[in-house]
Amino acid sequence: MHASTKKWLITKISSFILIPLMIWFIINFVSIYENDYQIVALFFNKQLTKILFSIFIILAFFFSALTISEIFEDYIKDQKIKNVANKLLNIFAIIMPLITVTGIYSLS
């Protein structure tokens, strides 16, 4: 399979999985965002929340890295700048979910 076809397929699969997770998150976020610390902490302490939120964050950053690289492809002319932008994007897409998931799982 061609690398571009593989990238396209992975983008589509991740977007398909991301849709129900976005719905799950936004509804739960609306239900708790105005609540006190205890309720928000209780939400993030649930095992189901930890699993779904972790998958949501990992997939969201993975999907964004794939799709934003396409935006760079369309708008950045200079190849060197494009490479640096893509590398920074990929580093950010790895570090951010890593910190978040580690933080969520260290909640007691």
Next chain:
Amino acid sequence: MEEKNNPISPHLQIYKWQISSLLSITHRIVGVINILAITIICFWSLSILLGAENYEVINNFFKSFFGKFLVIGLCWTFSFHILNELRHLFWDLGYGFDLKISKITGVLALVGSFVLTILFYLIGKNIF
């Protein structure tokens, strides 16, 4: 041939605006806004680790008019991205390429995003 100064896609300043181009660029902008918002959400979830006292600042922000406005805005950006992404997935399966159908689904995605925003907010607030 000198290509250095050629315009780069998607040629926003050249083509006449239509529903397809409007949704295409909005989809990209909303996608970038969403990942920035998700980054803030990551920090929000991590802020729980700082304890109840520190969380009070965030809680006060969310209870403010601006905080509520941002959350409703997030409901819209998520709604729009979900509906337009579904439109793209149907295209990928080979459906909805007809120009008329494409325009109709475009309008549906745009109007539907506002309806879905209200639904997300009402369901989240347990109003249903």
